[in-house]
Amino acid sequence: MKAAGLVVEYNPFHNGHAYHLKEAIAQTESEVAIATMSGSFLQRGEPAIVSKISRTRMALQNGVDIIVELPYVYAVQKAETFAEGAVSILSSLGCDSLFFGSESGNIRSFLEAASQYNTNRSHIDQLAQSFLKEGNSYPKAMSLALKGAFCSKQPLDLSKPNNILGFHYVKAIVDKKLGMKPATSKRISAEFHDPLLPSRNAGIASATSIRKELLGSLQTKSSEPYLPKASVSELGAYYHSYQIWHTLESYFPFLKYRLNSMTKQDLQKIYEVEEGLENRIFKAIKHAHSFQEYMETLKTKRYTWTRLQRMTVHILTNTTKKDVENALFESTVPCIRLLGFSLKGKEYLSAIKKDSKSTVVSKASSVSHPSLELDLKASRVYGAAISEPMQSRFSKEEFSDLPILYDEQNKTFLR
Amino acid sequence: MKAAGLVVEYNPFHNGHAYHLKEAIAQTESEVAIATMSGSFLQRGEPAIVSKISRTRMALQNGVDIIVELPYVYAVQKAETFAEGAVSILSSLGCDSLFFGSESGNIRSFLEAASQYNTNRSHIDQLAQSFLKEGNSYPKAMSLALKGAFCSKQPLDLSKPNNILGFHYVKAIVDKKLGMKPATSKRISAEFHDPLLPSRNAGIASATSIRKELLGSLQTKSSEPYLPKASVSELGAYYHSYQIWHTLESYFPFLKYRLNSMTKQDLQKIYEVEEGLENRIFKAIKHAHSFQEYMETLKTKRYTWTRLQRMTVHILTNTTKKDVENALFESTVPCIRLLGFSLKGKEYLSAIKKDSKSTVVSKASSVSHPSLELDLKASRVYGAAISEPMQSRFSKEEFSDLPILYDEQNKTFLR
Numbered sequence: 001m002k003a004a005g006l007v008v009e010y011n012p013f014h015n016g017h018a019y020h021l022k023e024a025i026a027q028t029e030s031e032v033a034i035a036t037m038s039g040s041f042l043q044r045g046e047p048a049i050v051s052k053i054s055r056t057r058m059a060l061q062n063g064v065d066i067i068v069e070l071p072y073v074y075a076v077q078k079a080e081t082f083a084e085g086a087v088s089i090l091s092s093l094g095c096d097s098l099f100f101g102s103e104s105g106n107i108r109s110f111l112e113a114a115s116q117y118n119t120n121r122s123h124i125d126q127l128a129q130s131f132l133k134e135g136n137s138y139p140k141a142m143s144l145a146l147k148g149a150f151c152s153k154q155p156l157d158l159s160k161p162n163n164i165l166g167f168h169y170v171k172a173i174v175d176k177k178l179g180m181k182p183a184t185s186k187r188i189s190a191e192f193h194d195p196l197l198p199s200r201n202a203g204i205a206s207a208t209s210i211r212k213e214l215l216g217s218l219q220t221k222s223s224e225p226y227l228p229k230a231s232v233s234e235l236g237a238y239y240h241s242y243q244i245w246h247t248l249e250s251y252f253p254f255l256k257y258r259l260n261s262m263t264k265q266d267l268q269k270i271y272e273v274e275e276g277l278e279n280r281i282f283k284a285i286k287h288a289h290s291f292q293e294y295m296e297t298l299k300t301k302r303y304t305w306t307r308l309q310r311m312t313v314h315i316l317t318n319t320t321k322k323d324v325e326n327a328l329f330e331s332t333v334p335c336i337r338l339l340g341f342s343l344k345g346k347e348y349l350s351a352i353k354k355d356s357k358s359t360v361v362s363k364a365s366s367v368s369h370p371s372l373e374l375d376l377k378a379s380r381v382y383g384a385a386i387s388e389p390m391q392s393r394f395s396k397e398e399f400s401d402l403p404i405l406y407d408e409q410n411k412t413f414l415r
Numbered sequence: 416m417k418a419a420g421l422v423v424e425y426n427p428f429h430n431g432h433a434y435h436l437k438e439a440i441a442q443t444e445s446e447v448a449i450a451t452m453s454g455s456f457l458q459r460g461e462p463a464i465v466s467k468i469s470r471t472r473m474a475l476q477n478g479v480d481i482i483v484e485l486p487y488v489y490a491v492q493k494a495e496t497f498a499e500g501a502v503s504i505l506s507s508l509g510c511d512s513l514f515f516g517s518e519s520g521n522i523r524s525f526l527e528a529a530s531q532y533n534t535n536r537s538h539i540d541q542l543a544q545s546f547l548k549e550g551n552s553y554p555k556a557m558s559l560a561l562k563g564a565f566c567s568k569q570p571l572d573l574s575k576p577n578n579i580l581g582f583h584y585v586k587a588i589v590d591k592k593l594g595m596k597p598a599t600s601k602r603i604s605a606e607f608h609d610p611l612l613p614s615r616n617a618g619i620a621s622a623t624s625i626r627k628e629l630l631g632s633l634q635t636k637s638s639e640p641y642l643p644k645a646s647v648s649e650l651g652a653y654y655h656s657y658q659i660w661h662t663l664e665s666y667f668p669f670l671k672y673r674l675n676s677m678t679k680q681d682l683q684k685i686y687e688v689e690e691g692l693e694n695r696i697f698k699a700i701k702h703a704h705s706f707q708e709y710m711e712t713l714k715t716k717r718y719t720w721t722r723l724q725r726m727t728v729h730i731l732t733n734t735t736k737k738d739v740e741n742a743l744f745e746s747t748v749p750c751i752r753l754l755g756f757s758l759k760g761k762e763y764l765s766a767i768k769k770d771s772k773s774t775v776v777s778k779a780s781s782v783s784h785p786s787l788e789l790d791l792k793a794s795r796v797y798g799a800a801i802s803e804p805m806q807s808r809f810s811k812e813e814f815s816d817l818p819i820l821y822d823e824q825n826k827t828f829l830r
Contacts, residue, residue: 384675
């Protein structure tokens with residue numbers, strides 16, 4: 001069976017995702033859609049609005065055949081590491097193609113940029129270093145370096161977030177000489193982080209604007225025109241069960257508590273806490289009433305907001321430099337947690353089993369792996385925002401030992 | 416000025432404490448009453464129902480002249496270490512006597528027991544070791560050893576909690592050859608942990624029963640017959656400001672969050688976490704919906720409930736074995752934080768200043784000391800149970816740089 005790979009967060013799964021999925025299947029002429037999805041915490045350094053279990057259920061009902069977790073150690077990372085992890089996982093699952101949305105929509109421009117990068121790598125890296133030294137953030141420096149190196153021959157606008165991600169996907173495929181064919185289509189939602197819902201007729205809005213609506217009204221009502229039915233019902237069920245849609249503010253009491261009981265030495269051990277940031281972090285938390293206030297005090301030109309959010313998520317989850325080192329080192333043999341599959345997905349996995357270079361884990365508790373440990377810890381921390389006794393119910397669901405199985409013909413969950 | 420020393424928790428200050436204070440002054444013929452008071456967390460391994468600031472205000476209005484903090488490193492400890500710390504502090508403040516309540520009420524029996532212990536120390540310690548090996552808890556083993564060593568000549572019932580504390584006070588005074596005279600009176604409240612309020616006429620009830628009433632009704636009303644007016648008004652003001660009376664249940668979400676994001680190696684570093692307890696702790700937290708449930712799963716015959724509560728408070732405050740070692744080592748030169756004083760107390764402190772062997776700290780932020788660091792951390796963790804934006808207001812009060820000053824003549828706070 002021909003399989004298309006997707007890198008997703010589905011936060012939550014909306015009409016744009018459904019459109020993108022259809023395009024992926026059609027353009028790549030695939031029979032199976034495989035998604036690697038961030039778990040509890042996302043690339044921008046924030047919690048998913050609902051659990052990975054709930055988002056897996058949305059994805060299955062909307063036609064994704066296999067959903068595996070993108071491990072925390074790749075999911076909460078800068079674009080390059082995020083892309084490398086995602087691409088490795090999809091490749092090890094035998095995907096024939098990798099399909100992604102981008103502002104460009106032209107796959108040739110990505111291939112060209114990746115090949116240009118490969119031939120000018122040391123020059124570009126040097127340029128980036130000098131832009132970094134001038135006080136630019138890492139993405140800004142990288143973007144400037146690529147522009148500088150390519151001059152007018154620059155085929156791709158690397159100031160756009162989805163183009164950047166796409167560039168790193170394609171670069172990873174080229175670098176690692178993976179047999180996956182990259183493909184892209186133009187995103188139809190105007191802007192990645194467009195905070196306003198468009199007119200209802202369009203039926204497509206950005207995930208950011210949908211989350212904003214959900215959090216504002218605590219109901220799915222105003223977002224319904226932009227969401228498939230399954231998403232509406234899963235979101236409703238989640239809120240009904242746990243009385244929460246997760247945001248960074250949900251974790252602020254825990255963040256403050258942790259920082260309040262940490263020494264400078266403890267903080268230095270946390271991943272992405274660079275020298276000199278510790279005092280700034282302690283100062284920022286001291287008088288902050290909210291996550292927003294904390295971030296505003298912490299923000300500096302040197303680091304992007306997203307970079308500081310990711311670092312803060314690592315503080316929250318107590319993820320140390322050593323944890324990440326161990327997990328990345330061990331991940332040379334990927335350990336992939338299966339979150340859910342359709343009957344077709346099940347058939348596909350059985351078929352590839354004998355040739356697979358990776359371990360697909362169904363029972364998280366049966367395997368000991370440093371990367372998986374971080375995912376489980378992230379899940380437990382994610383649950384902290386849910387009040388008791390609901391938190392214990394959440395844990396039962398989150399740490400269920402078997403992946404979700406969906407009968408796509410009869411539209412029912414078999415487990 | 417002749418000074419009487421008291422070791423207190425005032426959780427909260429009630430009529431029994433007022434009676435005890437009067438007796439102390441009268442029996443020891445003192446002009447000044449000095450109390451060393453546990454701060455945020457107490458000897459039984461639980462948070463004080465209201466902050467140390469609020470309890471200091473109660474004590475000053477009820478006639479205590481000087482209140483200094485009993486550091487966390489002594490306050491949340493077994494009787495022996497608790498007593499040694501308290502006695503050292505009161506001695507370094509120039510107290511002429513140490514006055515304590517006990518079930519016995521006879522100071523001769525304490526002096527005799529302490530002297531008997533001193534002459535039979537190695538024998539008693541050996542006996543205690545063998546009782547420990549038989550699976551008894553530490554206090555039980557110690558009590559049995561003392562009984563065994565003294566046979567019928569045992570002058571003191573060491574199964575009573577206040578007799579045990581008193582024994583350790585007197586032992587510490589004798590051991591360290593301090594110039595303080597110990598004195599005691601019989602406690603009039605029937606039992607230390609008597610959970611039921613007595614008939615209203617008596618006017619005296621145990622702190623345990625008063626807390627139970629406060630927590631049950633969230634009002635001071637039914638406890639008012641047992642509390643001085645100042646306590647009623649301070650308790651009311653605290654609840655009004657922060658919407659909380661602190662219990663271990665208030666901290667359960669933070670405890671669960673911490674344990675959920677800790678490794679076994681992290682847990683082993685925590686003070687009082689003995690080998691073999693780690694797995695038991697993780698297991699206990701996993702399915703617990705409440706602190707009570709956690710404790711019930713954790714409890715074993717080998718350790719007392721109190722010992723396990725203290726250990727859990729150390730987990731909550733992230734107090735490591737190394738932290739305690741450093742703080743106790745540095746405490747050979749006591750660093751004493753002044754929480755509040757009356758005008759008479761102020762005069763006393765000025766008078767003893769030149770002879771004092773200790774440092775009385777008024778501005779906690781101006782001194783760096785490992786023991787003080789632990790107190791400040793405990794205060795920050797204590798604040799975690801208060802919701803924002805009240806938590807920030809609490810911090811402002813808790814970390815105020817100047818001790819409380821009370822004009823006892825005009826019954827007003829000068830700051």
